[in-house]
Amino acid sequence: MIRFPQPLQPGDRIGVTSPSSGVPQALWPRLEVATQWLRDRGFEVEVGDCMDGDSSHVSAPAVARAGELQRMLTDPGITAVVPPWGGETAIDLLDLLDWDALAAAEPTWLVGFSDLSTLLLPLTLRTGWATLHSPNLMDTPYAAPEGLAHWTEVAGATGSVTQHESGVHRTGGFDDWEADPSPTAYRLEGRGAWEVASGDEIEVSGRLIGGCIETVHHLAGSPFGDVPGFGQQYAEEGLILYLEAAEASALDICRALHGLRLAGWFEHANAILIGRTEAPASGEFIQREAVLDALEDLDIPIVFDVEIGHVPPQLSLVNGALTHLTVLDNERTITQELG
Structure with a gap:
């Protein structure tokens, strides 16, 4: 439990x-x-x-x-x-x-x-x-x-916590804390929405688990990254996996995601959330294509540009929480049950 x-x-x-x-x-x-x-x-x-x-x-x-x-x-x-x-x-x-x-x-x-x-x-x-x-x-x-x-x-x-798509994201890079250590407001001039890769609307639930692709993919197959076992433990509810790329190239991310797929990380997934990223393309091969190359054939809903990771602002996501995800034309929410 x-x-x-x-x-x-x-x-x-x-x-x-x-x-x-x-x-x-x-x-x-x-x-x-x-x-x-x-x-x-x-x-x-x-x-x-x-x-x-x-x-x-x-x-x-x-x-x-x-x-x-x-x-x-x-x-x-x-x-x-x-x-x-x-x-x-x-x-x-x-x-x-x-x-x-x-x-x-x-x-x-x-x-x-x-x-x-x-x-x-x-x-x-x-x-x-x-x-x-x-x-x-x-x-x-x-x-x-x-x-x-x-x-x-x-x-x-x-009880539960519900968060909504913010519709905004940071632009202009990181604040210079050495020059000015005091900022308390992000520059949120970018605009963007959660987007289901298939274009469908979804309402799904599952246990939330995930992290930064560049670091967690090294745990697959080790005693410290048994996501398939976690999925089996909560097979009745299923999982919602969230992943985000920090700075690795699109081809590196593609290889890492294929590795997670082969390791069984998505076997019990009801949805996959992909964080908005500023990580670079590999030539013409962009980050979104890297995700689709590795995961599209799994027939699991993939939601892009979620507020996760290295492009502020960020959702606060509780690993292990039973989570309800809604992505509709007029509603984009994530509700976590904390207990």
Whole structure:
């Protein structure tokens, strides 16, 4: 059974650690803006030791990063763990974590996206913990646009949460936090809608699971990426898989998706959500064609340009939640049952 962490409330303690890449000193002012944003809303914030972003592509040796993450996730006084951002090699923690201890502990919210998918996905698959794919700590001060819910709202919710297509997305690239660490509003000048590849209208339900294609596809066939087994466990309800490309070329994404298909990730899928992406084409071969090349023949509804991943804004998606997806001419919603 999926186990949901206790709802996040003012007064709760939030742990901050960097299980992948740390924060360079030049960006610590943005980190301080983000932690203060949480404190201003009544949360206590504990910043861990594994935060160095200047010495390497990781914040600390793998053993230290795994130990700090494990401690925070199993500390009953910490309600949520929110890393500053993703990185490159969170995969090196997977065989260092004590999965039996995590499975025996009361669940804690683990929050983030990008390379953090490498941890979110196995945590749900192996322990039954619900995990939260959403903006990371450094993005936390940004306001969610109309229709979307801020991750603190979803982590604090009971019952169900419904989010709507926002119809907008970021343009103009990332904010320069080194020059100005204070932004709290995305530049959302782009326009776009969720689009079913077949042109059909759909209403489907299933258990939600997914992440960043570049990181999670390496887990297929390992003990940490048994999505086919998760699908069998929830075969009666089926799955809704969500995937997003960060920066890999269309041909790389195509190969990765074919690999996931061959590994059985889509056998129990009722729908596949594909995040809006700015990842590059491979010559004339574009990202949408990469998805269709790998997945179109599965005869599963594919929904493009969903607010997932590296093009803000972002839906807050709970891995493991029973989810109801509606894509009609006059309604585009995703409702998650949190419990």
